[in-house]
Amino acid sequence: MYVIITYDVGEKRVHKVCKKLREYLTWTQNSVFEGSIGKGKLTRCMHELDGIIHADEDSIYLYQVNNPNHIQKKVYGQEKSFDDLFL
Template identity: 35%
Template sequence: MYVVMVYDVAVDRVAKALKIGRKYLTWVQNSVLEGELSPAQFAQLKAELRRALEESDSVRFYILREGSFRVEVLGTSKNEPSQFI
């Protein structure tokens, strides 16, 4: 599956989120990483982030598979979009 990770975390945890994310994904710009992951790798990434971050932080994963798309959120969902363009 192809995963795009976008994070909005407190300043003191930005480096942690980036370090964990870079173990699994490629850093493409500030607060955005992406890459191909197996389901096991994706589960490991989420588990590491849950341990390092706080509930007030927000991490969104955009998961693309053949013919499907879904969004998962860790932490606080800042604002749910009403529609995608």
């Protein structure tokens, strides 16, 4: 399946959440990751994120499409890569 994950978490947890998501998905943009992932891996990823976030303050949105052909992506302006962050 194909997923998009966006997060809005407390400053102290941004790095941990980002690092965890990089293990499973591709960084798209500030607070957004996406990619193809199997059901088992996704469950593990979300379980691990659940252990990092503070449920009363943070939020993570998971958008899930079973067939990657059902979602189209268009980029307006710059398509950024993770490496650009460190230039």
